[in-house]
Amino acid sequence: MIPSFIVENSPALMVIVPLVAAFITPFIGRISSGIRSLWVGGAMAVTSAITLILAFDVYSAGTRLYVFGARAASAAIPPDSGGIPIRIIFEVDPMSALMLVITAVSGFAIVLYSLSSERSHTGLESYYTLYLLMITGILGMVSTGDIFNFFVFLEILSLASAGLIAYRIDGGVAVEAALKYFVLSTIGALAILVAIGIYYGEYNALNMAMIAARMQFSLLDQVALVLIIAALAMKCGAVPMHFWTPDAYSMAPSSITALLVVASQASLYGLFRTVFSLYNVTLNAVTVGWLIIILGVLSMVVGVTMAIPQKNVKRLMAYHAVSQTGYMLLGVGVGLAVLGNQSLLDAFGYMAMEGGIFHIINHAMYKGLLFLTAGAIFLRIGTYNLNRMGGLGHSMKWTMVFFVIGALAIAGIPPFNGFASKLMIYESVFVFNPLLAVIAMVVSILTLASFVKVFHSIFMGPKLPEFADVKEAPMPMLLGMGILALVVVLFGLFPGIVVESLITPAAHALVDQGAYISAVLGGA
């Protein structure tokens, strides 16, 4: 049905298509903006399709290797290299495939939304070029098997994101937010570069499987681990390195904020990949596991308490994003803390990790949806200030429905997807340490309280005179939100199928370092 050429080359094509489309976009834009919209939408649809084909192939046929520049895509180790995989390799295992699914679905929904929400703005050729570069960066980050290549894609992502955060200049405030993000990203990227230098000096390899196979966990490796954890925890917005998120998330256009959520999940993926695939049992699992748990608990509590007093709806949602990232760190951190102890891992470790990983995909969907609804409201009434909103439920019914779906999902109310993943985290974390589960539940209740307030001040009440002629959001925007809302509801209704087919393979792929190494280096 699908040509084998596409399936075989899908890891390369999913990066090539958005890259080529990005650089042709400025030329297409000179013809007409309508053709550009078609071009960008089409390019993103093709990218998503190829990405989903690859993810499906990985889930059904196992880890895929793609060696760039070799004679054959599976020739990881050139015959004259002395057994070292010197080429750039894409290694797509089920964990990467899960991230690919997230990027494909969100990326497509958000581009549909952007085509309508950004229509009246100038500078759109740069907007779409940078948008497609962001997609390229995320897809590359989550599929690469080469740690220097990971750094390159991280930089592509950071540069494109910084440009897009500053897209609406807004009296210089957005530029300030972008500069903050950019400076922090650069510091983070330099820390990662130093860590990569340490690995290269120590193990003569940049391939992640090769480094993992030779990992000693010496003092230098501990330094490198600290650098990478600090940089990537900052990039995913974990407390105490979260201070860029409210600025960047609230000042970027809403469509970009939704994509920034996906981008922060890609950094989270990098963090988990480093800890599990690069180090795995060589590190002191209890210490590092508790470190990640503490980062997670701090993020949950600080995020939600900072969110409650916010007046700007996007700042509020940004703090909630910090808080939700904490759940993922908590879930996977518990899994890490019992790594190496097979009985505990089977008892609750895997389940905690599955909960954390399930929360990644759920968060990307419902948080993206919430940011998109905020953008739709901003498009119609021109403010993010909660005190000036009210009564919009009369005129923006569909937006209200989508907001309710997103808000109930983030608060962990059944039957939405947030409940499914949070329940897995509560149950497994309770066995590990009851106090952590109690904190997680309290944070969830606070989240619900916060969103009840937001819902009430945006949509409830009598119709305000200044918003008398407010209309529903345009169709493409509703369609973009609808895709995400559909995923939220479906994942909430059938969590068993999703966990079994998507999440469990991903969690096992993350834990099973041996399989990750042998996919590149052979059966040794």
Added chain:
Amino acid sequence: MRMSKIVRTGANLLYPFILIFGLYVIMHGHLTPGGGFQGGAVVATAAALVIVAYSYDEVTGMLKKTAMKARESIGLLLFIGAGIAALAVGAPFFYNFLANSGLLFGMSVPAGPNPGDLNTAGVIPIMNIAVGIEVWGGLAVILLYMLSGIRKEES
């Protein structure tokens, strides 16, 4: 604001030499130190020189932002195109299908010390040229934007 006649004449004289040197570094990227990025940066300094020597308005007649932006995109597309061409011959992305093929840049390199033949290394020189074009355009755009800010301050 224009510089003195000495500076302008000096810039005129140096301009072609800087271009030639930059293009040399790009073309010999696979043989000597340097390559696309370094050569492109050298070429862009030629643009910086004439912008400094002449006024911004005089230079924009010759160096147009749109042309430089187009150069940036074309360079990147040429680079990716060289990678995609490998897919067309049935090999993975970026496979060096021109090396030792006898076609463009396709001579094989003799073993042992040799003076360095330009016609070798397959797609690597093509990628160097692509990066050279891209960096030329990109750095020139940056220079034009930065120096347009200076002009406003003076007026």
